[in-house]
Each structure stands twice: as C-alpha cells, then as structure tokens.
Amino acid sequence: MKKILITGGAGFIGANFIYYMQDRHPDYRLICVDSLTYAGNMSTLEKAMAKDNFVFYRTDICDRQAIYEIFEKEQPDIVVNFAAESHVDRSIENPEVFLDTNIKGTMVMMDAARKYGVERYHQVSTDEVYGDLPLDRPDLFFTEETPITTSSPYSSSKAAADLLVQAYHRTYGLPVTISRCSNNYGPYQFPEKLIPLMIANALAEKPLPVYGEGLNVRDWLYVEDHCKAIDMIIHDGVVGEVYNIGGHNEMKNIDIVKIICKALGKSEDLITYVTDRKGHDMRYAIDPEKIHRELGWLPDTMFADGIQKTIQWYLDNRPWWEQIISGEYMDYYEKMYGDR
Ligand code: NAD
Ligand code: DAU
Numbered sequence: 361m362k363k364i365l366i367t368g369g370a371g372f373i374g375a376n377f378i379y380y381m382q383d384r385h386p387d388y389r390l391i392c393v394d395s396l397t398y399a400g401n402m403s404t405l406e407k408a409m410a411k412d413n414f415v416f417y418r419t420d421i422c423d424r425q426a427i428y429e430i431f432e433k434e435q436p437d438i439v440v441n442f443a444a445e446s447h448v449d450r451s452i453e454n455p456e457v458f459l460d461t462n463i464k465g466t467m468v469m470m471d472a473a474r475k476y477g478v479e480r481y482h483q484v485s486t487d488e489v490y491g492d493l494p495l496d497r498p499d500l501f502f503t504e505e506t507p508i509t510t511s512s513p514y515s516s517s518k519a520a521a522d523l524l525v526q527a528y529h530r531t532y533g534l535p536v537t538i539s540r541c542s543n544n545y546g547p548y549q550f551p552e553k554l555i556p557l558m559i560a561n562a563l564a565e566k567p568l569p570v571y572g573e574g575l576n577v578r579d580w581l582y583v584e585d586h587c588k589a590i591d592m593i594i595h596d597g598v599v600g601e602v603y604n605i606g607g608h609n610e611m612k613n614i615d616i617v618k619i620i621c622k623a624l625g626k627s628e629d630l631i632t633y634v635t636d637r638k639g640h641d642m643r644y645a646i647d648p649e650k651i652h653r654e655l656g657w658l659p660d661t662m663f664a665d666g667i668q669k670t671i672q673w674y675l676d677n678r679p680w681w682e683q684i685i686s687g688e689y690m691d692y693y694e695k696m697y698g699d700r
Contacts, residue, residue: 364594365391365436367421367469368443369408370400372549373484373583377442378408380587389413391434393427394443395420398688403680404548421465424472431476438480438594441469447552448488448514449696452638455513462517463524470528470536478535482594483525485540487579487606488515492641495577501647502540504602511639522602535599539590542606542646545666546583547673551681552692554578555667558617559674560685562626569697572636574614577643581607582661582669592655606646607659616667623671634700 364381368374369392378390390408394400396418408414415434419426421443443465445451445458466483473481490502491509508523510516528534545555558568589605597603614631621628651657661669674681685693 361387361389362437363389363391363434364438364440365393365430365434367393367439367441368400369416370394370396370402370405371442371446372399373544373586374442375404375408375548376546376583377440377587377590378405378414380584380591382408382411382414384591387413389415391430391436392416393419393421393430397445399446399550401548401680401684403683421469422460424468427468427472428475431472435476436478438482439469439473439478440482440484440590440594441466442484444484444518445514448512449552449637451512451514451517453696455517458513458517459520462514463520466521466524470525470534474528474532474534480594480599481525481534481536482590483521483536483538484590485522485538486515486518487540487542487604487644487646488512488641489519489522489540491515493643493645495575495643501645502604503647504540504604504650511641529600537593537597537599538602539593540602540604540646541586541589542579542581542644544583544586545580546670547677548680549583551685551689554613555616555620555670556674556681558620559624559671560681562620562624562630565626565630567632568617568621568630569632569634569700570614570617571634571640573633574612574617576613576640577610577645578613579606579645580609580611580616580663580666581605581659582663582666585659585661588660589651589657592651592657596655598654603651603655604646604648605651605657606648608646608648609663610643610645611663619667620671623668634697
C-alpha cells in the first residue's frame with residue numbers, strides 16, 4: 361500500500377492517471393492536489409471521488425504553506441507532478457502564469473518533498489523541451505541526450521522546471537525521475553487542444569482552424585499508454601534518470617483533421633487555414649528505446665483504434681465538453697480565433 365500525491369489530477373492526463381492507478385492499484389491511497397484553473401474540472405473526477413482511499417485538495421502548488429500542510433497530514437510516499445499551464449497558444453498570449461506554476465510550483469513541490477521525505481518525486485515533462493526537428497530529416501528522433509532547446513514560453517518553463525528537478529537531485533539528493541512524453545490524446549482532454557477542438561467544431565459544423573499549411577507533425581500517444589509508462593517509472597525507474605515516452609506515431613495535423621471529418625461524416629470544406637502559431641514547432645518525434653529496453657514499456661493502443669475510441673468518447677460525453685465550451689471558453693475562442 362502506497363500513498364501517492366498527484367498534482368493536476370483534475371486535468372486531462374492527471375485524471376486519466378488517477379483512474380489508471382485506481383484500477384491497477386486499488387489499495388493505494390491517492391491524494392489529488394489541484395487549484396482548478398480553467399483546465400481543471402471536478403466533474404472529471406466524479407467517479408474517483410466515490411472511492412474511500414481518494415482525497416482531493418483544491419490547492420495551488422505555488423502556495424508553500426498549504427502544500428506543506430498537505431504533506432504534513434498525508435505523508436505521501438511518491439509525488440507525481442502533472443500540475444502545469446499546458447497550452448502553447450495561451451503561453452504566447454501570457455507567459456507569466458506559466459513561469460509561476462510550471463517553475464515556481466515545481467520548486468515548492470520539491471521543497472515539500474525534501475522537507476517531509478519521499479521515496480520518489482516524479483516530474484511529468486514534455487518532448488517540447490527538445491525543440492523541434494526538420495521535416496526533411498525523418499531519420500532524426502529526440503533521445504534523452506538531445507540538447508534542451510525551446511521555442512515557446514510554455515516549453516521554456518517546462519525545460520526550466522526539468523533543470524531545477526535535476527539540480528535538486530544533484531544538490532540535495534532528492535530521489536527524482538523525469539518523463540518527457542509526446543502529444544497525448546484521449547478522454548477528458550480540454551477542447552482547446554487540436555483533437556477535441558476539431559471534434560467539437562466539426563460536430564457544430566463550425567470552421568476547423570488549421571494553423572499554417574497543416575504540415576506540422578506531432579507524435580501521438582493514447583493517454584492510457586502515458587499513464588502506464590509513469591506507473592512503471594515511479595515503481596521501477598532509476599532515480600536521477602530521464603525517460604522519453606512516445607509510440608512512433610507521427611502524423612501531420614491536416615491528416616488528423618481529415619480523419620476526424622471522415623469519422624464524423626463531416627465535409628472537409630469545413631477546414632480553414634488560419635494564421636500560423638508564432639514560433640510553431642515543425643516536427644516532434646520521440647525515440648522511446650530507453651523506456652522499452654529498461655522497463656519493458658510498449659504502447660498498447662494503435663492510433664487507428666485510439667482515435668476512434670476518442671471520437672466515440674466525445675460523442676458519448678457531450679455534457680462534459682459542452683459545459684466547458686459555453687461561458688468563458690467562448691471569450692477565449694473569440695480572442696484566439698476571431699480575426700486569425
Ligand atoms: P491540463 O491543462 O489538461 O491540466 C492541468 C491541470 O493542472 C488542471 O487540472 C489545472 O487545474 C491544474 N493546475 C494548473 N495550475 C495549477 C496550480 N498552480 N496548482 C495546482 N493545480 C494547477 O494539462 P495536461 O494536458 O493534462 O498535462 C499534464 C502535464 O503533462 C503537464 O505538466 C504537461 O506539461 C504534461 N504533458 C502534456 C502532454 C499533452 O499532450 N497534453 C504531453 C506531454 C506532457
Ligand atoms: O508534445 C507534447 C505537448 O503537446 C504538450 O507538452 C502540451 O502540453 C500539449 O498541449 C501539446 O502541445 P501542442 O502545441 O503540440 O498541442 P496542440 O493541441 O495545441 O496543437 C497540436 C498541433 O495542432 C500543433 O501543431 C498546432 C496545431 N493546431 C492546434 C490548434 C489548437 C492547429 O492547427 N489548430 C488549432 O486550433
């Protein structure tokens with residue numbers, strides 16, 4: 361029986377991780393800490409809340425006093441830090457909150473982990489810390505040795521956090537691991553991100569805003585496979601190590617949008633090419649050899665199945681995302697896409 365403190369558990373990947381862990385380790389106590397920003401949603405955690413060994417704290421990870429109180433009370437064995445500002449476009453509009461949560465919040469979580477003692481502090485990072493790859497070099501992949509080179513305020517804040525995590529390991533001996541995953545998709549993803557945004561817009565017969573020419577490549581992984589990898593790393597990963605996570609599933613944005621149109625029976629005429637994202641990374645591609653070799657991790661869900669499951673989930677759970685895309689999301693959408 362372990363006690364795992366999970367930050368950002370009301371968001372997309374954190375919530376999927378909570379459900380994964382409740383299923384695989386029903387005897388573990390899971391302690392979720394989330395400040396419920398625009399991206400956090402309590403309705404996502406409804407089923408998790410029904411379990412006795414689950415507890416939720418609405419707390420900002422930058423709030424040192426409150427975080428120390430939670431550690432004092434709960435004495436977690438393992439910390440998994442998902443909490444972050446995660447959307448690149450928002451970071452271009454307003455970098456400050458990204459630096460606060462993603463860097464300072466990580467520092468507070470690690471200070472608490474040092475003060476109260478944990479067997480593992482795991483930092484959930486991203487492949488975006490490696491910058492991007494050219495489209496004409498399909499032989500190149502991000503390995504754990506690829507130098508850190510960032511493009512957006514979001515990726516810079518995640519990279520800064522990673523460096524801080526490595527510094528806490530070397531300087532204070534904090535037992536850390538870091539994972540850097542490629543683009544996730546699946547249930548409960550906030551509809552500002554490519555796949556759920558295109559599903560929601562297509563269902564409403566609204567324009568499908570593809571940035572630039574839609575030729576940028578992302579390396580897609582079904583969210584449950586990311587959760588499985590983190591479960592393996594926190595139990596069997598080597599302290600001080602970085603693990604890349606990805607399933608060798610590179611796709612052009614435009615092809616993803618066309619798959620969604622086809623699956624929903626919508627016309628490709630809805631596709632609208634809009635002004636490109638500033639500093640837009642061209643291609644991400646993870647080499648997952650290390651986690652496969654050392655921990656035996658392999659993804660279970662192929663993209664062809666995962667995308668159909670995901671589309672079906674959004675069809676079956678309309679109230680979840682329809683509630684999100686009303687209200688303040690409409691102001692966000694108008695601001696970001698209004699005159700693009
Ligand atoms: P998300 O935006 O869906 O969820 C983030 C969660 O963190 C929300 O519940 C939010 O309320 C919470 N949060 C934000 N600021 C907080 C704060 N100051 N204190 C407490 N809680 C706070 O994000 P996601 O897509 O689930 O990403 C989770 C993590 O995985 C992030 O660290 C992200 O960098 C990383 N990641 C994401 C992807 C992806 O494709 N989505 C891929 C690789 C890595
Ligand atoms: O690679 C991992 C990263 O993946 C994570 O660290 C981030 O938290 C996560 O948001 C994601 O970043 P991206 O910028 O790749 O994801 P996003 O869904 O915003 O965009 C995916 C691609 O689709 C990207 O090339 C931009 C493009 N796009 C996105 C949106 C929202 C469009 O063409 N139109 C859109 O409306």
